[in-house]
Amino acid sequence: MTKRKPLIAGNWKMHKTGPEAVETARKLAGLTADVDRVDVMIAPPFTALAQVAEVLRGTRIMLCAQNMHWEPRGAFTGEISAEMLLAAGCTHVILGHSERRQFFGETDQTVNLKLRAALAAGLKPVVCIGESESERDEGKTFSVLDKQVQNGLKGLLSDDLKGLTLAYEPVWAIGTGKTASSQQAQEVHAYLRDQLAKAYGRSVAEAVRILYGGSVKPANIAELMAMEDVDGALVGGASLEAETFNQLVHYQN
Numbered sequence: 001m002t003k004r005k006p007l008i009a010g011n012w013k014m015h016k017t018g019p020e021a022v023e024t025a026r027k028l029a030g031l032t033a034d035v036d037r038v039d040v041m042i043a044p045p046f047t048a049l050a051q052v053a054e055v056l057r058g059t060r061i062m063l064c065a066q067n068m069h070w071e072p073r074g075a076f077t078g079e080i081s082a083e084m085l086l087a088a089g090c091t092h093v094i095l096g097h098s099e100r101r102q103f104f105g106e107t108d109q110t111v112n113l114k115l116r117a118a119l120a121a122g123l124k125p126v127v128c129i130g131e132s133e134s135e136r137d138e139g140k141t142f143s144v145l146d147k148q149v150q151n152g153l154k155g156l157l158s159d160d161l162k163g164l165t166l167a168y169e170p171v172w173a174i175g176t177g178k179t180a181s182s183q184q185a186q187e188v189h190a191y192l193r194d195q196l197a198k199a200y201g202r203s204v205a206e207a208v209r210i211l212y213g214g215s216v217k218p219a220n221i222a223e224l225m226a227m228e229d230v231d232g233a234l235v236g237g238a239s240l241e242a243e244t245f246n247q248l249v250h251y252q253n
């Protein structure tokens with residue numbers, strides 16, 4: 001069995017000022033100091049990244065940004081480059097989150113530009129994909145995911161996939177309290193891995209971590225993580241309190 005090391009990642013979205021993020025990160029670092037079988041990552045807002053990076057120094061918790069621009073610099077008011085994120089202490093960046101697609105005009109094409117720029121800069125991308133409720137109801141889940149993967153990952157070489165994490169986040173499950181069942185998640189994750197295997201080869205596909213996201217909480221994480229192709233979780237609401245997030249990180253206990 002080629003099980004990948006689990007990754008539990010917290011997406012703090014537009015929550016927490018710098019000092020609030022520092023406080024939560026400090027608590028989390030203390031609570032998770034014993035953890036080595038699971039990778040842990042947090043994605044605070046941009047304004048908290050540098051301060052949180054200081055807190056995480058010497059801990060095992062990795063620092064992730066929630067978005068970036070694809071250009072390295074220039075007249076792009078309000079945007080942040082990969083280089084800036086690296087300098088702030090990030091190793092990872094979330095790309096194509098459904099909230100960015102829904103509210104900020106993110107498309108598979110912009111995800112692709114950002115993905116290539118992140119990889120070129122040495123920042124590890126966490127690419128989010130997922131179908132809406134109506135797409136699932138209409139039986140379009142797999143075709144929607146195919147399009148997101150094919151267009152989002154366009155031009156990537158097998159080697160590029162080494163740094164890539166995929167996050168399957170059904171839009172209907174995000175922040176709604178409705179989680180995909182572990183069987184629904186496994187079905188999609190196995191499908192995604194098969195598609196990656198067809199495009200890049202089985203051994204490359206076996207190494208890619210595929211996270212599940214959408215209303216993950218202490219009550220459902222163990223069941224999701226027991227699935228063969230679920231390699232971790234991208235957690236919004238339940239990652240905001242250090243104690244709750246720590247329970248997710250300790251899902252094996």
Ligand code: PGA
Nearest residue numbers: 174175214215235236237
């Ligand atoms: P949620 O968010 O855990 O609050 O559903 C998940 C996400 O958006 O990554």
